[in-house]
Amino acid sequence: MAVKVMKEKCVGCGACIRVCPFDAIQMVDKKAVITDKCTACGQCIEKCPVKAIEKEEGRKGGVNVDEYRGVWVFAEQRGGKLLNVAIELLGEGRKIADELGTELSAVLLGHNIDDVAETLIKYGADRVLYADSELLDVYTTEGYAKVIYDLIEEKKPEILLIGATNIGRDLGPRLSARVHTGLTADCTRLDVDKENRRLMMTRPAFGGNLMATILCPNHRPQMSTVRPGVMEKAKLVEDRKGTVEKIAPKLTDANIKAKVVDVVKSDKPVVALEEAPIIVSGGRGLGNQEGFKLIEELAEKLGGVVGASRATVDAQWIDQPHQVGQTGKTVRPGLYVACGISGAIQHLAGMQDSKCIVAINKDPNAPIFEVADYGIVGDLYEVIPALIEALDNVDDIMEAIKAVSEN
Incomplete structure (x- = not known):
């Protein structure tokens, strides 16, 4: 202009x-x-x-959006195992496709994973675009980007959803640049303008202080990466029918500049916060790194995993994979116990959809109590040991009841 x-x-x-x-x-x-x-x-x-x-007024670029139809979900798998975020996206993609009256397709890349393709149908995909090649056995940026780009050029989907995983955050920008479309990263909500067939992609902005809804009116596909753990998983229906379209991709060694020679897994246990049914998180109220020993003890007693606020990660009291919140992981466990966490909006954005929230904090005016189902005002170094002792007593009582019943 x-x-x-x-x-x-x-x-x-x-x-x-x-x-x-x-x-x-x-x-x-x-x-x-x-x-x-x-x-x-x-x-x-x-x-x-x-x-x-x-x-x-400069001439607006773009494409003929009427030529594009269909909702696609990138079905990320690793070692032949489908990631949970792919199942979550299928659930959300199904809703969007039904609203638009169009087909839901899962895009699957790999080698000898026919069983995964069938599983995607059971989770709601009408069609699975399954690209099978030895060169796709392990993720490479150039290989995956080329195959999906070729599919987009041929079939012209109007929407493409990708999980905001390490792979998704690498793949999404590459694809959007190749097809000259926009990409809304780290979305936490997706809606549809049915009249104009526009995807309304909402993501936190300015440190989580406001939510921005972004449109891509003139280019296709409308692309979004979505945080794991934000959307509800699709339901598995064993007898659901669909079509698996097996594709032989036009891919050679020359297309892949960087080759994966070996995959070395970390010795550290994986912190699967997004999948945990129970999370016990510690915040700045712990006072020091030693406080996480108490958090770990309560988490172990409850059969859960340890989470953390950004402040404790920044202070290097605990590793980043434990972080819950705007710049960490989004979770929705059955039980979330927040210990010494004030409840800043950035943290709430990552856990407020938990089914049951228990907050322990000395400050009765802490924002965390506004979203908590149960609140305990008190010193966590007094409250948590009391909870652990109570849980021990419950275990003893249950063992006694079991012994009496067996006799």
Whole structure:
């Protein structure tokens, strides 16, 4: 967009020069001339008494959106095991496809994973686009991006959903750049404008202080990466029918610049927060790193895993994979116990959809109590040991009842 002076109308009055905040207008031969300092703010347009200045609208690029139909979900798998985020996206994709009256397809890349393709049908996909190749056995950026790009060019989907995993965050931008479309990253909510067939992609912005809803009106597909654990999983229906379209991708060794020589798994146990039914999280109220020993003890007693606030991760009291919140993981366990966590909006964004929230905090006015189902005002170093002791007593009682019943 640019500002243009119509010389045949300009009378050289200088009103535009006086009002321009960027000193971007000069007088040449008694006619106003716009320089490269112009930011197209429009103040000169409003002040020109003879309407000699106007904005030139640049031509909008894009595609014929009517040529694109269908909702696609990237079905991420690792070692032949389907990731939970793919099942979550199938559940959300199913809702979107039904609203738009279109087909839901799962895009599966790998080698000798026919059973995964059948599982995707049972989770709600109408069609599985299954690209089978030895070169797709392990994820590579160039290999996966080329195969999916070729499929997009051929079949023209209107929506593509990808999990915001390490792989998804690498693959999504590559694809969007190749097909010249937008990508909304780390979405926490998806809605549909049925009339215009637009996907309304909502994600936190400005540190989680507001939610931005983003549209992609002129380009296709409409692409979004979605945080794991945000959407509800699709339901498995054993007798559901669909179509598996097996594809031999046009892929050679020359297409893959970086090759995976070996996969070395970390010795550290994986912190599967998104899948945990019970999470016990510690915050700055712990006071120091040693406080997490108490959190671990309660988590073990409840059969759960340990979570943490960003403040404790930043303080290096615990590793980042434990972090829950806006810049961590989004979880929705059956039970979430927040210990010494004040409840900043960034943390709440990652756990407020938990089925039951228990908060322990010394401050009765802590924001965490506003979302908690049960709140305990007190010193966590007194409350948690009491809870552990009570749970031990319950175990003893249950053992005694079991012994009596067996006799």
